[in-house]
Each structure stands twice: as C-alpha cells, then as structure tokens.
Amino acid sequence: MQLKTELYRRLExxxxxxxxxxxxSGTFPSTHRQLVLARMLADELRAVGAKKVRLDRYGYVTAEVPATVKGRKPVIGLLAHMDTAPAAPGKGVKPQLHRAWKGGDIVISRRLGVVLNVRGCPELAAHKGEDIVTASGDTLLGADDKAGLAIIMTAAEYLLKHPEVPHGTLKIGFTPDEEVGRGVEHFDVKAFGADAAYTVDGDVTGTVEEETFNADGLTLKVAGKSVHPGSAKNAMANAARVAAEIVASWPENLLPETTEGREGFVMFTDIAAETEKAEVSGIVRDHDLKKLKAMERQLEAIVAAARLKHPLAKIELSFKEQYRNMKAVISRRPEVMSNLLAAVRAAGLTPEIKPVRGGTDGSRLSFMGLPTPNVFTGGYNYHGRYEWVSLDGMNKSLEVLINLARKWAE
Ligand SMILES: [Zn+2]
Incomplete structure (x- = not known):
C-alpha cells in the first residue's frame, strides 16, 4: 500500500x-480556532463517504465507516487529537518535505540555525531513504497529532473505496484539547459506541503504547511563626526555609531530570513562600503503583523528620490522585493488544512496546470503560521547532490501521 501523496496532502x-x-482558558474547546479544523475534518469525512458524521458543541468530530462483513463483530474506534501544544508557536506553520533523506543535515532553517541531524536526534538514524517532513524553524510542525488525523482520514477513505477488505464497524473520533490534558473531558464513550479503541498519537515507527504513568499531585503546606528577626532565637519558624529544606532533601536520583524508561520521580513544580507560610506543589509519577506509593511514604518520612526538627512550624503534606496506568484496564482485554501487535507485524515491522512517561487521552478513556492503547505516527521531537515526521512511517501506521480493521473481523 502506497498512499504517501494522500497522506502528505492532508498533513500539509x-x-x-x-x-x-x-x-x-475556561472554555471547551479551550480555543475557538480548533473548531476551524473540526469543521474542515467533518466536511472531508462527508466527502470521502463516511456515515453519521457529527460535529458536536464541544468540538468533537465523530463518524462511522460501516462494516463490510455480516454478523456481530467488535466495533473499533480510531482517535486522534486536533490541537497542538501551547509550548511552541503553532501559527503560520510552513511544512517542508525533504525527499529521500540521505543521512546528513536536514536544514530546517538556515537563517535561524535550526538543523536536524543524528547528533541531535539519534532516532533519526533508522530513517535513511525516507521522506521527512519538518516545519520551517520558527514554529512546531504539529505532526502531533495532525499526522494521526491524516492517517485515520486516509485509512477511512481507503476502506470506503475498498469494500472487498473485510472489517467490522469502525468509529472515528477527532478530539480537541489533548495537549492541555482535557481532551476527553466531555467525550461520550457510550454514544461513541466502540468496544475498544486506538489513539494514533505515538511517535517512532513500530512503537505502540499500553502503559502510562500512575500520577498523583502533591501539596505541602508549612505554617511558620514570624518573630522580629532581632529577637527570633528559639521563637521563629521560617516557613520558607522549612519548605526549601524539605524540597532539597528529596533524593536527586528521583527527579524527572535524572530518570528515564520505567523510573519514577517526584517533581516540585511551584513554590510560594514567606516567613509565615509556604506552599509547594508537585507531581508524583511511576508506572508501578506500589512504587508510586513508596515514594509518597519516603516524602512523608522527610516531612516527619522536618516536624521533629522544627517543632514551631506546622507542616502538612497531602496527595491527590490524578490518573492511573491504563495497562490495568487494557490487560483485562488481551485481544486489544494482541490484535495490534499482529497488525504491526503484518505491516512488516517488529513492534516495540514502550511505556509512556506521561498520560494520554487513552489512559482516561480506558478508565471510562474504553480500552485504548496508542499507535505510532512516525513522528518525533514533538512540541518544538525540531519536530519531524517520516511520511514512510505515516504510511506504515496507515497499513497498521487497515490490518487492525481486518484482524478484528476474523
Ligand atoms: Zn499528541
């Protein structure tokens, strides 16, 4: 299957x-401009012949590709998000297609000195000979997740044009606000009507994801005792210093900047402090829930020691659940992953299962009752000026989706 031209035209x-x-923003979707693309996608779904195309008041675009086989088969959802990350400029994106990359520098912008190469991005090395798409140096590309949109749209068009490919009912969902963590806040899982789903929002070709972090938030509050500094001996408790001491006591090998893969961490994200009171917020992350809880006990022990050392201060530490590792839900339905892995292999790739160091819309959907692993798009270096996507990788992802549709109908 070779649909690179269609994929590029859409991505562009x-x-x-x-x-x-x-x-x-307090609205949903968080920005009005996302609706411009939502309308475009809904029109395009109608144009390629998808059924039940709908754009609802939250900006969700949904549609159906009807089954080509008789009998009750599982209904499979395919999802991608329409928004791009607030972390880098996303306006005025000018995509560039670097055909058949030979292995040297990919000059994204000579003027701005933005050059992509294997030194800066070792993952690129495996993509020699492929067509690489980048932006132009002053914005992100937005392949996260417009590559996903293009892949799903092209898969839908292909299946609608090829009724000889056996598959059950497919549901399509394009969602806003993934990058701000609210992508599925108003998503109606029941109305969507899928038995399992896949987000097409991963990265390097061949990788799939069924695991996210377990995530808690933390709040540390210190109430101090303010006394004139000239007569403060044995009478003052300086909340700012007590809070700083606790933060600095956290082991350096359990921070985001010193961990990778399956290693968890605590990150202190905000500190507001004065003598009378201090408040610290942070996040706790680990793929293993037991290890997450163990890190929380470890921080509690540091706080307990600080209480003994500073009896005049009042110190409170609390944790709040944010999200949980979706693997717990996905592994209850083994065929969701086994069909995906088979579909990746049938596309001629060796699947690599990678733990996500974050959350995905899929993790929330999984706990809303819809098991949703994540599939690669062929892109990398998301949320910045060095973002790139391989058109050949996108084409492989498309092949995986077609294989997946077949697999579920067996
Ligand atoms: Zn994404």
Missing amino acids: RYVKVDTQSDER
Missing part, C-alpha cells in the same frame, strides 16, 4: 490551520 493542509490549545 491540517498543519496550516493554527489549532493551539490554551491551558488557561
């Missing part, structure tokens, strides 16, 4: 629409 069209989301 989608990345030119600014769909940056905004974490400070």
Whole structure:
C-alpha cells in the first residue's frame, strides 16, 4: 500500500490551520480556532463517504465507516487529537518535505540555525531513504497529532473505496484539547459506541503504547511563626526555609531530570513562600503503583523528620490522585493488544512496546470503560521547532490501521 501523496496532502493542509490549545482558558474547546479544523475534518469525512458524521458543541468530530462483513463483530474506534501544544508557536506553520533523506543535515532553517541531524536526534538514524517532513524553524510542525488525523482520514477513505477488505464497524473520533490534558473531558464513550479503541498519537515507527504513568499531585503546606528577626532565637519558624529544606532533601536520583524508561520521580513544580507560610506543589509519577506509593511514604518520612526538627512550624503534606496506568484496564482485554501487535507485524515491522512517561487521552478513556492503547505516527521531537515526521512511517501506521480493521473481523 502506497498512499504517501494522500497522506502528505492532508498533513500539509491540517498543519496550516493554527489549532493551539490554551491551558488557561475556561472554555471547551479551550480555543475557538480548533473548531476551524473540526469543521474542515467533518466536511472531508462527508466527502470521502463516511456515515453519521457529527460535529458536536464541544468540538468533537465523530463518524462511522460501516462494516463490510455480516454478523456481530467488535466495533473499533480510531482517535486522534486536533490541537497542538501551547509550548511552541503553532501559527503560520510552513511544512517542508525533504525527499529521500540521505543521512546528513536536514536544514530546517538556515537563517535561524535550526538543523536536524543524528547528533541531535539519534532516532533519526533508522530513517535513511525516507521522506521527512519538518516545519520551517520558527514554529512546531504539529505532526502531533495532525499526522494521526491524516492517517485515520486516509485509512477511512481507503476502506470506503475498498469494500472487498473485510472489517467490522469502525468509529472515528477527532478530539480537541489533548495537549492541555482535557481532551476527553466531555467525550461520550457510550454514544461513541466502540468496544475498544486506538489513539494514533505515538511517535517512532513500530512503537505502540499500553502503559502510562500512575500520577498523583502533591501539596505541602508549612505554617511558620514570624518573630522580629532581632529577637527570633528559639521563637521563629521560617516557613520558607522549612519548605526549601524539605524540597532539597528529596533524593536527586528521583527527579524527572535524572530518570528515564520505567523510573519514577517526584517533581516540585511551584513554590510560594514567606516567613509565615509556604506552599509547594508537585507531581508524583511511576508506572508501578506500589512504587508510586513508596515514594509518597519516603516524602512523608522527610516531612516527619522536618516536624521533629522544627517543632514551631506546622507542616502538612497531602496527595491527590490524578490518573492511573491504563495497562490495568487494557490487560483485562488481551485481544486489544494482541490484535495490534499482529497488525504491526503484518505491516512488516517488529513492534516495540514502550511505556509512556506521561498520560494520554487513552489512559482516561480506558478508565471510562474504553480500552485504548496508542499507535505510532512516525513522528518525533514533538512540541518544538525540531519536530519531524517520516511520511514512510505515516504510511506504515496507515497499513497498521487497515490490518487492525481486518484482524478484528476474523
Ligand atoms: Zn499528541
């Protein structure tokens, strides 16, 4: 299957629409501009012949590709998000296609000195000879996740044009606001009507994801005792210093900047402090829930020691659940992953299962009752000026989706 031209035409069209989301917004979707792309996608779904195309008041675009086989088969959902990350400029994206990359520097912008090569991105090395797409140095590309949109749209068009390919009912869902962590807040899992789903929002070709972090938030509050510093001996408790001491006592090998793979961490994200009171917020992350809880006990022990050392201060530490590792839900339905792995192999690739160091829309959907692993798009270096996607990788991802549709109908 060779649909690279179609994939590129779509990617090019989608990345030119600014769909940056905004974490400070109180509306849903968080930015109005996402609806411009939502309307475009809904029109395009109608044009390729998808059924039940709908754009609802939250900006969710849903549609159906009807089954080509008789009898009750599991209904499979395919999902991608329309927004781009607030972390880098997303307006005025000018995509560039670097055909048949020979292995040297990919000059994204000579003027701005933005050059992509294997030194800066070792993952690129495996993609010699492929067509690489980048932006132009002053914005992100937005392959995260417009590559996903293009892949799903092209898969839908292909299946609608090829009724000889056996598959059950497929549901398509394009969602806003993934990058600000609210992507499925209003998503109606029941109305969507899928038995299992896949987000097409991963990265390097061949990788699939069924595991996310377990995530808790933390709040540390210190109430101090303010006394004139000239007469403070044995009478003052300086909340700012007590809070700083606790933060500095956390082991250096359990921080985001010193961990990778399956290693968990605590990150202190905000400190507001004065003599009378201090408040620290942070996050706790680990793929293993037991290890997450053990890190929390470890921080509690540090706090307990600080209480003994500073009896005049009042110190409170609390944790709040944010999300849980979706593997717990996905592994209850083994065929969700076994069909995906078989589909990746049938595309001629060796699947690599990678733990996500974060959350995905799929983790929330999984706990809403819809098991949803994540499939690669062929892209990398997301959320910045060095973002790239391989058109050949996108084409492989498309093949995986077609194989997956077949697999579920067996
Ligand atoms: Zn994404």
